[in-house]
Each structure stands twice: as C-alpha cells, then as structure tokens.
Amino acid sequence: MSGLASGDESPWLPPYELDSIRSKVPMVYVEAIPIRLSPTGALEDVGMLLRASHNGELQRAFVSGRVLYQETVREALVRHLDKDLGPVAMPRLPAVLTPFTVAEYFPTPGYGFHDPRQHAVALVYAIPVDGDPAPSDDALDFSWIPVEDCKNPLWELDMVPGHAALLAHLLTISGSNL
Amino acid sequence: MSGLASGDESPWLPPYELDSIRSKVPMVYVEAIPIRLSPTGALEDVGMLLRASHNGELQRAFVSGRVLYQETVREALVRHLDKDLGPVAMPRLPAVLTPFTVAEYFPTPGYGFHDPRQHAVALVYAIPVDGDPAPSDDALDFSWIPVEDCKNPLWELDMVPGHAALLAHLLTISGSNL
Amino acid sequence: MSGLASGDESPWLPPYELDSIRSKVPMVYVEAIPIRLSPTGALEDVGMLLRASHNGELQRAFVSGRVLYQETVREALVRHLDKDLGPVAMPRLPAVLTPFTVAEYFPTPGYGFHDPRQHAVALVYAIPVDGDPAPSDDALDFSWIPVEDCKNPLWELDMVPGHAALLAHLLTISGSNL
Amino acid sequence: MSGLASGDESPWLPPYELDSIRSKVPMVYVEAIPIRLSPTGALEDVGMLLRASHNGELQRAFVSGRVLYQETVREALVRHLDKDLGPVAMPRLPAVLTPFTVAEYFPTPGYGFHDPRQHAVALVYAIPVDGDPAPSDDALDFSWIPVEDCKNPLWELDMVPGHAALLAHLLTISGSNL
Numbered sequence: 001m002s003g004l005a006s007g008d009e010s011p012w013l014p015p016y017e018l019d020s021i022r023s024k025v026p027m028v029y030v031e032a033i034p035i036r037l038s039p040t041g042a043l044e045d046v047g048m049l050l051r052a053s054h055n056g057e058l059q060r061a062f063v064s065g066r067v068l069y070q071e072t073v074r075e076a077l078v079r080h081l082d083k084d085l086g087p088v089a090m091p092r093l094p095a096v097l098t099p100f101t102v103a104e105y106f107p108t109p110g111y112g113f114h115d116p117r118q119h120a121v122a123l124v125y126a127i128p129v130d131g132d133p134a135p136s137d138d139a140l141d142f143s144w145i146p147v148e149d150c151k152n153p154l155w156e157l158d159m160v161p162g163h164a165a166l167l168a169h170l171l172t173i174s175g176s177n178l
Numbered sequence: 179m180s181g182l183a184s185g186d187e188s189p190w191l192p193p194y195e196l197d198s199i200r201s202k203v204p205m206v207y208v209e210a211i212p213i214r215l216s217p218t219g220a221l222e223d224v225g226m227l228l229r230a231s232h233n234g235e236l237q238r239a240f241v242s243g244r245v246l247y248q249e250t251v252r253e254a255l256v257r258h259l260d261k262d263l264g265p266v267a268m269p270r271l272p273a274v275l276t277p278f279t280v281a282e283y284f285p286t287p288g289y290g291f292h293d294p295r296q297h298a299v300a301l302v303y304a305i306p307v308d309g310d311p312a313p314s315d316d317a318l319d320f321s322w323i324p325v326e327d328c329k330n331p332l333w334e335l336d337m338v339p340g341h342a343a344l345l346a347h348l349l350t351i352s353g354s355n356l
Numbered sequence: 357m358s359g360l361a362s363g364d365e366s367p368w369l370p371p372y373e374l375d376s377i378r379s380k381v382p383m384v385y386v387e388a389i390p391i392r393l394s395p396t397g398a399l400e401d402v403g404m405l406l407r408a409s410h411n412g413e414l415q416r417a418f419v420s421g422r423v424l425y426q427e428t429v430r431e432a433l434v435r436h437l438d439k440d441l442g443p444v445a446m447p448r449l450p451a452v453l454t455p456f457t458v459a460e461y462f463p464t465p466g467y468g469f470h471d472p473r474q475h476a477v478a479l480v481y482a483i484p485v486d487g488d489p490a491p492s493d494d495a496l497d498f499s500w501i502p503v504e505d506c507k508n509p510l511w512e513l514d515m516v517p518g519h520a521a522l523l524a525h526l527l528t529i530s531g532s533n534l
Numbered sequence: 535m536s537g538l539a540s541g542d543e544s545p546w547l548p549p550y551e552l553d554s555i556r557s558k559v560p561m562v563y564v565e566a567i568p569i570r571l572s573p574t575g576a577l578e579d580v581g582m583l584l585r586a587s588h589n590g591e592l593q594r595a596f597v598s599g600r601v602l603y604q605e606t607v608r609e610a611l612v613r614h615l616d617k618d619l620g621p622v623a624m625p626r627l628p629a630v631l632t633p634f635t636v637a638e639y640f641p642t643p644g645y646g647f648h649d650p651r652q653h654a655v656a657l658v659y660a661i662p663v664d665g666d667p668a669p670s671d672d673a674l675d676f677s678w679i680p681v682e683d684c685k686n687p688l689w690e691l692d693m694v695p696g697h698a699a700l701l702a703h704l705l706t707i708s709g710s711n712l
Contacts, residue, residue: 041627093575271397
C-alpha cells in the first residue's frame with residue numbers, strides 16, 4: 001500500500017459500509033484482459049474466468065476489481081491479477097499505465113455498461129501472461145480462448161456486461177479481426 | 179446525469195458525508211488542460227487558473243473535479259469545464275475519451291502527487307478552447323501562458339502539486355519542448 | 357516545406373520516377389477521417405469522399421496521401437486536408453500527432469490492406485472539421501454520413517480497401533458502436 | 535516477408551540505388567527502446583547500443599532501421615531487434631503496434647531531429663527484453679542503464695540526434711521522472 005502511513009486505518013471496509021459508499025460515489029476499478037502472444041507479438045489467446053453471477057448464472061469475465069484507498073493503480077493491478085489468476089500466472093505489467101480504454105459501468109440500465117452493484121469507472125489493460133493461471137478466489141474456471149474463436153459474437157451472451165465490448169475493442173486495436 | 183433514473187437520490191453529498199467517504203475510497207476525477215492551437219495544430223498557449231489554496235496561498239491549476247455518482251466521464255468533463263471556464267469558453271471535447279495520462283493523488287506525502295484532502299485517480303485530457311474563458315466559481319483569474327513560457331521550470335513552484343508534471347507531460351507528447 | 361533548404365530540389369517527382377521508387381521502398385502516408393462532433397464531443401458524422409478508382413469504379417475513401425521529401429507529418433496532413441476538402445473546410449489538427457492506428461497497404465493481395473499501386477505505411481488520424489468541405493482535386497463528391505449509418509457493414513463494399521476497417525476502428529475507440 | 539510473392543524482386547537494394555531513393559522520398563523506420571521492468575512493471579533499465587557514427591565518433595543509440603519493401607512493421611521490428619541485439623535477447627513485442635510516438639528525422643539541420651543521410655519517419659516502441667542482448671552487426675557495445683542514471687541530461691551529448699528526446703519521452707509517459 002504505497003501511501004498507507006502507519007496509524008492509518010485499513011483500506012478494507014466492512015460490507016455494509018462499502019455498500020453505502022457504492023450508492024454515493026463512483027468506484028475506481030482496474031480491469032485486465034489476460035493475453036498470450038506469439039514470439040513476434042501477435043495476439044494468440046485471450047484468457048477468461050468463469051464466475052457465478054449474483055443470480056447464480058455462469059458468466060465469462062476478465063480480471064476486475066476496485067482500487068483500495070491509498071493503493072496505487074499499479075498495486076491494484078498486481079493484487080487483482082494475483083488474486084484471480086493465482087501465484088504462478090506471471091503477468092507482465094506494462095511500463096506505461098495509460099489504459100487502452102476507460103470502461104464505465106452504471107447501476108441504472110440503459111447507460112453505458114450495466115453493473116447492478118455500483119457505478120464504476122475502470123482503467124482497462126491487456127496483460128500478457130507467461131505462466132499458468134489457476135482460477136482462485138471466486139472463479140470456477142480459467143480458459144485460454146484462441147483469438148479466432150474470440151471473434152464469434154456468441155461470446156457476448158456468456159460474458160459479464162461490457163466485457164464482450166472490451167474484447168472486441170482489443171481485437172480491433174491489435175488488428176486481430178482484420 | 180446519464181444514469182440517474184427518476185427516484186434516485188441526488189448525486190450531491192453533504193460535506194460531512196463526502197469528507198467521510200474521501201477517507202475510505204479513492205475518488206474518480208477528471209482533469210483538463212485548456213490549450214490554444216495554431217491553425218495547423220501546433221500548441222501555442224496553455225490555460226491556467228489562479229486559485230487560493232486551503233492555506234490561503236495562491237496556486238496555478240488546471241480544470242479539475244470529481245465525477246459524480248451516475249455521471250459519465252464526458253458529462254463530468256463538460257460540467258467542470260463549464261464551471262471553471264464559464265459559459266463562453268467553448269471547449270472542444272474529443273471523440274475518444276482515452277486520457278493521455280492517469281494522475282494519482284494521495285493524502286500521504288511521499289507517494290505520487292500530494293492532495294491533502296483525498297486519494298484521487300484522475301483521467302487527464304488536453305482540451306482545445308475556442309472562446310473566452312472567464313474565471314468563475316472559486317478561481318481568481320485565468321491566463322493563457324505562451325508555450326515558450328511554459329518550459330520555465332519555475333512554474334512548478336506556483337502550481338498545484340502534480341499539475342506541473344501534467345504540463346511537462348503535455349509539452350513532451352506534443353513535441354513542444356523539442 | 358520545413359526542411360527544404362534553398363538549393364534543394366523539388367520534392368515532387370516525375371511520375372515514372374515515383375512509380376519506380378514505389379516498387380522498391382514503402383511510402384510514408386497520412387490518412388485523415390473527417391469527423392463532426394456534438395458540442396460535448398460525441399461522434400455525429402463521418403466524412404467520406406467519392407472517387408473513381410483506377411478501374412473506373414466509384415469508391416468511398418477518407419483523405420489520404422503521401423508525405424513528401426522534407427515535409428513534416430503535420431505539413432502533409434494540412435496539405436492533403438486542404439487539397440481533398442477545399443479551402444473552407446477548417447480542419448482542426450491535433451496537438452499530439454501520435455496516430456490512433458497505423459495502416460499498412462501492400463501491392464500483393466492477401467497481406468494487410470491491398471493497394472495495387474504500392475506498399476504504404478499510413479499514420480491515421482480522426483480530424484474534426486468545422487467548415488464546409490467541397491470535393492476538390494480528383495474527388496467527385498463529399499458526404500457526411502451519420503454515425504448510425506456508418507455501422508452498416510454494407511459500407512465495406514463501397515470503400516477503398518482498408519478504409520472500412522479504419523472506420524470500424526474509430527467507431528470502436530470512440531465508443532460509438534456500443 | 536509477408537507480402538513478397540514468389541517472383542517479386544528482393545527488397546534489398548544496391549547502395550547507390552538506396553542513396554538515390556533516400557534523396558527523393560522519406561524512409562519508413564521503426565525504432566525500439568529496449569527496456570527491463572520490475573516484476574510489477576516499473577521501468578528499471580534502458581538498453582543502449584554504442585555505435586561509431588559516420589564521422590568516427592562513438593554514439594549511444596536505440597535499435598533503429600528501415601522497413602523493407604513488402605515487409606510488415608512487425609516483421610521489421612523483429613528483424614532489427616534480432617540484428618542489433620542478437621539471437622538470445624528475447625524481445626517481447628506488443629500486441630498493439632500503435633507507436634508511443636512518431637519521430638521525424640530530416641537531412642537539413644534545424645528541422646525536427648537531424649539525420650544527415652535521409653528524411654525518415656520512425657514509429658517508436660518501448661520493447662521489454664527478457665534475455666541477454668549481445669551487440670551484433672555494427673554495434674560495439676550494449677549496456678543496460680539504470681533508469682535513475684537515464685535522467686542525467688548529459689546523456690544527450692553522447693546520443694544519436696533525437697534518441698535523447700525519445701528517452702525523455704519514455705521516462706515521462708512511464709512516470710519514471712516524477
């Protein structure tokens with residue numbers, strides 16, 4: 001925790017307090033699309049987690065989580081990659097932390113992406129992963145999806161709202177859907 | 179307010195409540211550097227506000243403010259530009275809202291940029307301004323600084339922590355300090 | 357011509373010589389997608405030129421042309437915008453000339469985008485246009501296409517190879533196809 | 535060579551012909567700054583080649599070279615990294631080939647960066663390197679320079695024109711000079 005001086009309180013909040021705050025201000029999020037590249041950098045596979053959603057449905061999702069009080073964006077990325085992909089995933093963080101896009105999630109249907117829990121503003125990154133991701137925490141599975149299969153618009157049906165659009169964005173800027 | 183359905187509460191919070199939240203989660207901010215360009219797009223002038231800081235000192239600053247609950251990043255940018263530069267500034271917002279950098283402000287000295295009030299994560303933009311900015315709200319003055327003068331490192335002494343670095347960043351990526 | 361000292365030869369080349377060079381090295385190109393934005397920066401219209409292709413078919417295209425010897429990228433952008441859109445188009449060039457993408461055109465079918473004339477590497481920009489473009493030079497027509505209509509994949513049939521992909525790229529990064 | 539169909543001529547040109555072309559059109563270049571990152575992605579070291587310049591002086595430089603006819607930008611990056619850093623350097627190419635900046639070199643002093651040989655437009659990348667670079671080809675030495683030492687403006691004296699500015703640009707966008 002970069003900025004956490006001794007004497008400061010924990011950045012973790014009890015659930016009732018976090019729920020209250022979530023109804024009052026937007027949350028800062030980081031999101032990471034795990035990727036595998038060829039030796040020359042071509043996008044080969046995209047990593048997806050399988051999670052149980054709030055209403056019990058299974059959904060595909062990328063790494064995603066909030067930035068804690070006094071935590072840097074880089075620390076939050078490292079922490080969520082470690083938490084979601086396990087200790088031997090070996091993610092490769094970038095030197096430059098300008099996100100490739102900013103994703104906005106709103107609790108009210110009909111605006112931006114939908115997240116029933118909160119209004120969140122997410123900095124989104126594509127992160128090469130060298131090791132072996134293992135689903136941890138609340139994820140049920142982790143799969144590498146070949147980039148050819150990622151172009152199938154049916155993925156959208158199975159994905160957390162917004163994440164199919166982030167995937168399409170990545171395919172576009174990497175030239176993978178030409 | 180894009181996502182504010184009828185029946186939702188106001189996104190404005192009483193000061194004591196905002197102060198409490200500011201000690202528990204990072205705030206989402208937008209920051210805008212007002213710029214004037216030549217007909218061929220060369221950076222000519224940078225706009226700076228003059229504000230009284232919390233301890234009464236005068237400080238130069240760019241447009242800056244938080245994103246409200248249920249407000250989009252674009253709406254927040256428009257609102258803060260309008261509030262800080264007045265109704266006839268005619269800012270030109272970009273089609274693509276990927277920021278040129280992300281600035282992190284921490285209340286604890288020694289980490290990132292310093293903001294005694296809060297931990298903030300700011301999306302930073304350079305915004306061409308066509309009209310006549312008039313200092314409004316809590317600003318005392320607005321000045322256009324020729325880009326040649328912006329290179330003087332003495333600006334740093336007068337600027338809100340972090341904003342001199344944002345200015346240096348803009349001069350670098352626009353090729354203005356070559 | 358920034359770098360053209362007195363005594364240097366003209367950057368213009370006779371056609372036979374340019375044709376010969378085009379078969380030996382890649383050409384440096386700039387490409388500009390003319391756009392119109394709402395007062396808050398949302399993408400509203402995309403400008404397209406109508407040209408007769410080499411085999412006489414009509415094709416939609418964006419502004420495109422080569423960078424001359426001793427000409428800066430910025431000068432080339434200004435020159436081609438002026439040549440293709442006329443003197444009262446009032447394009448708004450950006451302060452930062454990092455392109456949103458790099459497009460590669462090859463004379464050999466099956467690799468990247470196809471351009472039978474040459475191998476070209478193009479720096480691609482989206483340029484807001486405030487005035488009234490008038491087709492000039494070798495263009496037959498100029499039209500503003502509402503962004504809603506741009507999503508129709510049928511455009512691809514009418515467009516210069518590669519330009520439909522550039523349009524899709526712009527719609528993606530501006531969030532216009534969400 | 536992606537686009538090189540059988541029957542096409544070699545993309546290599548005899549020196550007299552390349553010299554002639556270099557006086558008539560800008561050359562397409564790729565440039566790569568080799569970098570080493572901490573496990574969390576912080577910039578730790580920058581790699582520099584030592585070369586003998588045309589007039590016999592020793593100069594520091596990054597990886598740099600032209601894109602051949604019918605060669606993709608990605609292929610050119612791979613080829614020049616391999617040629618300059620040797621076969622066990624293990625460079626990590628990015629999925630997205632949008633450069634972090636475009637550098638322009640002119641043969642006429644006083645415009646952009648200076649290159650007495652040619653007018654070149656270079657796509658510039660920062661490339662993480664995992665292995666052991668060995669100076670090859672025309673380089674005399676390769677060194678990793680700690681990022682702290684890179685901030686010393688004296689580097690500029692020893693570097694190829696323009697490369698000190700590219701280094702300063704990278705330090706700025708990675709937050710390394712805060």
